[in-house]
Amino acid sequence: MSEQTQRQAYWKANLKLVALCLSIWFVVSYLFGIILVDQLNVISIGGYRLGFWFAQQGSMYIFVVLIFFYANRIGKIDRKFNVHED
Amino acid sequence: MDLKTLTFLVVGATFALYIGIAIWARASTTKEFYVAGTGVHPIANGMATAADWMSAASFISMAGLIAFMGYDASVYLMGWTGGYVLLALLLAPYLRKFGKFTVSEFIGERYYSKAARMVAVICLIVASITYVIGQMKGVGVAFSRFLEVDFHTGVFVGMTIVFIYAVMGGMKGITYTQIAQYCVLIFAYTVPAIFISLNLTGNPIPQLGLGSSMADGSGMALLDKLDMIVTDLGFAAYTAQKMSTMNMFLLTLSLMIGTAGLPHVIMRFFTVPKVADARTSAGWALVFIAILYTTAPAVGAMARLNLMNTIQSGEVGAVEGNMVYADRPSWFKSWETTGLLKFEDKNGDGRVQYYNDKNEAFAAKAAGFGWQGNEMVKVDRDIMVLANPEVANLPNWVIALVAAGGLAAALSTAAGLLLAISTAISHDVIKGMISPGISEKKELLASRIAMAGAIVVAGYLGMNPPGFAAQVVALAFGLAASSIFPALMMGIFNKNMDDKGAIVGMLVGLLSTLLYIFWFKGWFFIPGTAMAANTPDNWFMGISPEAFGAVGAMLNFAAAYVVSKITPPPPEHIQHLVEDIRVPMGAAKAAADH
Numbered sequence: 001m002s003e004q005t006q007r008q009a010y011w012k013a014n015l016k017l018v019a020l021c022l023s024i025w026f027v028v029s030y031l032f033g034i035i036l037v038d039q040l041n042v043i044s045i046g047g048y049r050l051g052f053w054f055a056q057q058g059s060m061y062i063f064v065v066l067i068f069f070y071a072n073r074i075g076k077i078d079r080k081f082n083v084h085e086d
Numbered sequence: 087m088d089l090k091t092l093t094f095l096v097v098g099a100t101f102a103l104y105i106g107i108a109i110w111a112r113a114s115t116t117k118e119f120y121v122a123g124t125g126v127h128p129i130a131n132g133m134a135t136a137a138d139w140m141s142a143a144s145f146i147s148m149a150g151l152i153a154f155m156g157y158d159a160s161v162y163l164m165g166w167t168g169g170y171v172l173l174a175l176l177l178a179p180y181l182r183k184f185g186k187f188t189v190s191e192f193i194g195e196r197y198y199s200k201a202a203r204m205v206a207v208i209c210l211i212v213a214s215i216t217y218v219i220g221q222m223k224g225v226g227v228a229f230s231r232f233l234e235v236d237f238h239t240g241v242f243v244g245m246t247i248v249f250i251y252a253v254m255g256g257m258k259g260i261t262y263t264q265i266a267q268y269c270v271l272i273f274a275y276t277v278p279a280i281f282i283s284l285n286l287t288g289n290p291i292p293q294l295g296l297g298s299s300m301a302d303g304s305g306m307a308l309l310d311k312l313d314m315i316v317t318d319l320g321f322a323a324y325t326a327q328k329m330s331t332m333n334m335f336l337l338t339l340s341l342m343i344g345t346a347g348l349p350h351v352i353m354r355f356f357t358v359p360k361v362a363d364a365r366t367s368a369g370w371a372l373v374f375i376a377i378l379y380t381t382a383p384a385v386g387a388m389a390r391l392n393l394m395n396t397i398q399s400g401e402v403g404a405v406e407g408n409m410v411y412a413d414r415p416s417w418f419k420s421w422e423t424t425g426l427l428k429f430e431d432k433n434g435d436g437r438v439q440y441y442n443d444k445n446e447a448f449a450a451k452a453a454g455f456g457w458q459g460n461e462m463v464k465v466d467r468d469i470m471v472l473a474n475p476e477v478a479n480l481p482n483w484v485i486a487l488v489a490a491g492g493l494a495a496a497l498s499t500a501a502g503l504l505l506a507i508s509t510a511i512s513h514d515v516i517k518g519m520i521s522p523g524i525s526e527k528k529e530l531l532a533s534r535i536a537m538a539g540a541i542v543v544a545g546y547l548g549m550n551p552p553g554f555a556a557q558v559v560a561l562a563f564g565l566a567a568s569s570i571f572p573a574l575m576m577g578i579f580n581k582n583m584d585d586k587g588a589i590v591g592m593l594v595g596l597l598s599t600l601l602y603i604f605w606f607k608g609w610f611f612i613p614g615t616a617m618a619a620n621t622p623d624n625w626f627m628g629i630s631p632e633a634f635g636a637v638g639a640m641l642n643f644a645a646a647y648v649v650s651k652i653t654p655p656p657p658e659h660i661q662h663l664v665e666d667i668r669v670p671m672g673a674a675k676a677a678a679d680h
Contacts (some may be wrong), residue, residue: 006679007665007668007669009670010394010668010669011669014668018175018176021171021175022171023176025168025171025584029168029338030335030338030339033160033164034160034331034334034338034609035331035335035336037157037327041325044307045297046294046297046298046307047296047297047298047299047307047308047309047310048296048297048307048309049309052157052160052309052325053297055157055163056152056157056159056160056163056296056380056383057293057296057297057380057383059163059167059168060163060164060165060167060376060379060380060484061376061380063167063168063170063171063372063376064369064372064373064376065433066171067170067171067174067175067366067368067369067372068369070174070175070360070361070365071174071365071366071369074365075362075365078362078670082671083669083670083671084362084363084670084671085360085362085670085671085672085673
């Protein structure tokens with residue numbers, strides 16, 4: 001593979017990963033925390049209603065996990081396509 | 087030892103620490119001054135970013151907002167944290183790879199246009215000054231409440247401290263001071279929260295306590311109990327949604343992309359050694375931010391519960407159900423003297439009735455109890471966090487610590503913003519536009535002078551805040567969301583975006599957002615010049631002015647795309663530049679090319 005096509009393949013793989021992560025980002029905050037909040041509030045975990053928990057707790061925990069997940073995966077992709085830092 | 091002496095000691099000790107760090111971390115080159123020599127470890131940078139981001143508003147006001155808005159305040163929790171996901175995935179690593187000092191510099195080079203850089207500089211300075219006014223005001227308030235000195239003296243002392251470490255150390259001094267400030271503020275925030283959670287639910291972790299049952303023997307979940315207490319007094323249920331779904335959605339989105347577009351946040355990611363570090367650094371920043379942001383909902387709900395329970399100590403409607411004013415606790419008295427808590431005995435029974443008299447059905451019922459209107463005529467939201475340790479009967483050193491924490495939050499944010507302003511002036515305006523041939527030594531001097539000037543202006547505005555200080559925060563986020571974020575994102579993800587598309591897009595986003603905010607809040611916030619009353623009925627599709635930034639950003643993307651399609655693509659070397667920033671390889675070299 002030439003350097004040019006390798007870089008293009010890398011960028012495609014990156015965009016796919018970003019799309020996956022941002023879908024999760026959207027689902028836990030906008031979908032679970034706002035749009036479907038009433039439907040999820042029917043379910044309780046401990047003293048929390050699920051929709052409320054996503055809006056005030058869960059979404060933030062998942063955001064943190066998402067960033068490290070992305071950093072870890074893209075690090076592997078960097079090396080696979082040989083575009084990593086020295 | 088009395089509270090005042092103790093507070094002086096604790097606050098004095100933290101100030102001595104900040105200045106000590108400043109002397110140790112002096113900056114000797116522009117690279118150290120602007121980006122701390124790009125040698126900051128990602129965890130350290132994450133902690134500094136968290137302190138930079140969490141302002142006096144996060145520390146003092148947010149829990150109060152949550153206490154009174156309940157579920158609706160989720161927009162702030164998600165909005166001010168979700169932006170870091172966008173930063174880590176869409177902006178930070180690429181801007182670090184680009185390897186320059188400022189956001190405007192990236193926009194100027196990527197769009198090969200001084201006009202684009204100028205638009206970015208203006209947005210940056212307006213957004214930062216807006217913000218810094220609030221911080222200086224926060225410093226003054228914290229000083230005057232806890233040290234019983236004059237408000238102006240408080241602002242002046244705060245200015246002097248920031249002056250010493252920011253002018254001397256630049257980004258390097260600020261970064262290391264912010265790490266210390268983070269430790270002070272997070273300790274001060276969580277200690278009272280742990281005690282209160284333990285007290286109410288028996289669970290020492292506030293995040294779990296909020297979802298636990300009450301320890302009062304009722305076995306009821308805390309949130310259910312809170313819902314019951316507030317609805318019994320005619321207020322809307324705590325966990326219920328009051329804002330429209332559309333507005334919640336757009337407000338959250340505006341705050342998220344606004345966060346990702348605020349220059350003082352983005353520039354933190356120029357300070358790490360590698361591209362990979364920029365990604366993890368955003369993650370660490372969010373870890374440290376989330377510690378406070380996930381505690382805040384517990385603090386808010388528990389403070390509301392304590393407040394309601396103190397006043398309505400028994401059954402609603404029974405005479406002895408309400409607190410006797412003469413027996414009020416000491417924290418009630420001390421906040422009354424500040425004027426932030428106000429009681430008026432409307433029915434003259436010597437007891438306090440706190441209920442929602444705007445709720446007609448309940449007001450009629452209350453009249454049957456002999457209540458003649460809500461008697462807590464003022465309950466300022468900002469006292470929630472500050473009064474917390476007193477409400478929970480915690481020792482004086484905890485109260486002193488909260489004062490130091492509030493000051494740390496305000497000072498760290500102020501320093502970050504001042505650096506963003508002075509960098510914009512010395513690097514973007516002086517070196518980038520007026521005299522490109524300036525020597526490093528002179529540029530360093532210019533940035534120190536700019537910093538000193540910015541501190542004086544910020545201090546002046548903090549002492550004489552324009553009447554619209556609270557309104558302009560919406561403006562700062564609106565500007566960042568509608569102009570800066572889309573321009574940066576398209577610069578990285580759309581190779582064919584050209585100078586004309588980007589400039590038209592930024593202007594469309596900027597002007598539409600400004601127009602919408604001014605339409606409902608008055609031209610330049612001058613009272614009486616609003617074109618329509620700022621009420622949900624008048625808003626376009628029910629979108630509040632604060633939430634319009636997301637719409638402005640969409641207009642920006644659309645306009646830029648259309649213009650870039652009908653104008654020639656950017657030159658070859660720009661397309662190569664974009665290809666180059668998309669891969670991490672060679673970041674060390676890019677940074678060395680300054």
